[in-house]
């Protein structure tokens with residue numbers, strides 16, 4: 426038995442993590458296994474949080490922050506704040522209105538949103554509600570012709586950047602999903618992929634199911650080169666953790682990078698994304714904006730990510746739990762909480778603008 430969705434926010438939801446138990450009571454075991462889980466032993470999933478918790482901030486007092494603002498510009502687009510909705514597949518698992526509820530909340534809270542290739546609503550329908558910039562997250566499909574058409578559809582619908590997720594050419598080992606026998610319920614599907622041909626490689630005897638089967642049509646750098654030639658939209662790669670890959674991305678004409686381990690859902694024991702950020706920031710050295718996701722649950726986490734080199738952050742599970750609890754209202758509330766916490770954190774660290782946030786805010790214990 427699952428509980429009905431809320432139509433008002435109770436007082437005991439004061440922080441975004443307060444949504445998790447409410448969401449759990451409103452989702453069945455099947456949806457929960459997909460939404461909440463990470464890969465393998467969920468070491469990376471938990472490391473994402475641990476990395477934020479282990480850092481302390483430096484306070485700065487008596488700074489004049491009047492007239493302060495969280496606004497920023499990325500790829501020539503204006504954002505009221507640096508907190509974006511991460512691409513999340515099949516949002517109708519969390520709420521019957523799915524992505525349509527999420528985009529309405531994002532519009533109300535002026536949050537940029539990335540729409541997954543595996544959205545459970547049509548990308549054109551979602552775009553109708555856009556308030557802040559809407560970016561399309563692309564999973565390069567085995568059928569490259571279909572992939573090109575998908576990009577063209579997103580461009581025609583007004584999506585203003587292309588975010589190619591490069592860290593999940595195959596699903597990770599999701600034991601929690603396996604134990605719950607996760608399946609997409611009837612009526613929920615990747616509607617934007619309807620009509621696509623799914624080529625099935627025939628495996629010669631002795632060939633590997635993984636290398637020659639599941640990975641047979643996986644994307645490579647060649648596809649990034651081709652996409653670069655296909656679209657004039659800003660091209661962003663999501664799921665980079667290693668500085669050499671960041672360098673390759675720039676060499677392929679990419680405009681931005683999302684430092685991400687996919688919320689710990691692909692390869693377990695990858696580093697926390699926050700831990701991977703400084704080395705990538707050092708290598709990229711301002712040549713392209715970096716975004717970061719994985720474990721953002723507090724305004725202070727946003728400050729830590731920006732202090733270590735990110736320009737903006739993506740948030741996944743927190744607003745999904747808000748969506749499961751109270752639909753668009755829950756998503757909007759999660760975004761509001763994070764933005765309010767960011768403003769309070771900036772005021773208490775003496776930052777009137779995002780540009781004032783820097784490595785000086787990360788506390789280092791002095792050796793004695």
Ligand SMILES: Cc1cc2nc3c(=O)[nH]c(=O)nc-3n(C[C@H](O)[C@H](O)[C@H](O)COP(=O)(O)O)c2cc1C
Nearest residue numbers: 460511512513514541590687688719720740741742
């Ligand atoms: C249920 C779920 C579905 C996701 N689906 C996608 C997806 O379709 N495409 C993608 O690039 N990332 C996907 N992600 C990863 C998120 O975009 C993001 O990287 C991650 O959730 C960030 O970590 P957080 O949940 O700790 O905030 C998904 C994450 C979750 C939790």
Ligand SMILES: CCCCC(=O)C(=O)O
Nearest residue numbers: 514543593595596597690
């Ligand atoms: C192969 C990944 C499918 C969707 C996804 O990105 C996720 O569940 O995290």
